[in-house]
Amino acid sequence: MNNLEIKKQILEKIKEYSKIIICRHIRPDGDCMGSTIGLREILRASFPDKKVYSIGNQKADYLKFLPAEDESIPESEYIEALVIVVDTANSDRIDNPLYSRGKEIIKIDHHIRVEDFGAINYVDEEIPATACIITEFYNDFKDELVMNEKAALALYVGITTDTGRFRYRGVTSNVLRLAAILLDYNLDLERIYSNLYLKDVDSLKLQGEVYKKFKSTPHGVLYIHITSKMQRRYNLTPEEAAAMVNSLDSVKGSLIWIIFVDQKDKTIRARIRSRFVSIDTVGNKYRGGGHANAAGATVYNKKEIKALVLMADEILKDYKEKETDWL
Ligand SMILES: [Mn+2]
Structure with a gap:
């Protein structure tokens, strides 16, 4: 418009x-x-x-x-x-x-x-x-x-x-x-x-850990929780750790990926990204918002991380049932 x-x-x-x-x-x-x-x-x-x-x-x-x-x-x-x-x-x-x-x-x-x-x-x-x-x-x-x-x-x-x-x-x-x-x-x-887009060595090393430790749900939502401990290990701020969100963007069949980043105020910031499928509803549900393919949210504990990931998994499940031409 x-x-x-x-x-x-x-x-x-x-x-x-x-x-x-x-x-x-x-x-x-x-x-x-x-x-x-x-x-x-x-x-x-x-x-x-x-x-x-x-x-x-x-x-x-x-x-x-x-x-x-x-x-x-x-x-x-x-x-x-x-x-x-x-x-x-x-x-x-x-x-x-x-x-x-x-x-x-x-x-x-x-x-x-x-x-x-x-x-x-x-x-x-x-x-x-x-x-x-x-x-x-x-x-x-x-x-x-x-x-x-x-x-x-x-x-x-x-x-x-x-x-x-x-x-x-x-x-x-x-x-x-x-x-x-x-x-x-x-x-x-x-x-x-x-x-x-240039990275420093510490960020690259954290990225290596992200690649090693990310998890996948049954329908292919990839996610990782970057804890305060991990941030300390590589001497990175929550802001720098949050930049890892696109590390998980290139996996076949994984149309949704999420990173959770511990914040200094003890909340956990979620950055949710997707291709083809819309995930703004997930952001909206968990005290955030955003666009169809890029949303943010805030959760308070591991239980909420689980619930958010489950919601994303349901969305991806529905999507894959309806659409056949995803990548
Ligand atoms: Mn903008």
Whole structure:
């Protein structure tokens, strides 16, 4: 859905305000960082008289090569500001408690619609990255907006990370055209992919342990619990351990794979991935959410790990009974 009318309203709101604060979700990933920083840089370049901030609490080390977010600003600064929240389906996940202090809120997102917390809500569930929406927004109004190298870098990172380097089903000719717009801004792809995907030795060793210890359910759901002990052994943070999720993505017949990662607060983060078959219901059931093929959840103990895995196994069983052409 490319709804030009809503986008026009968003542009009008942006023009109305002299202060704009952009927010994103907790546990920042390439797309939420890319779309917030990209939007900020476009707005700064387009409207040099406005104050535009991108503010969030949590950091992601592997995205440090992107232009930095801004330091937090006092609550009083929000009162007259337009707050734009990107890449975030529900208000619980916004990584800035002050967002609600803004005079008006706009939501721009591509996750399955769960909560319209904005005065204007632009949700495109079909498009594979919020960074695509921001690039499209620029392109729709390119007579009035300015793209530059910094914005293009951030947006490209958003698109490439949320599409698994342009591999997933959501990648359409439109997505490639949007990425092509960004490539005109002098991007060094080799440097981008080196920043995103090079591993250090400890991560590789943990990956070896993941390969050795993962389990499979009767119908082929692969899963592993990366405990605090394992994280300590390889000197990795829960965030770094969570990057292992794609280690189990290439096994024939295993259309769903899940990693459970012990967190510092004693909860267990589940990252659920799939091909062909939808697993967002699993995320929703266990205090999370997400997309058809990529969802997250939080569980509290081994019993819940079992129950979640069982639910995924049922889904895969049903899928394999109905479909014959899976890989
Ligand atoms: Mn996203």
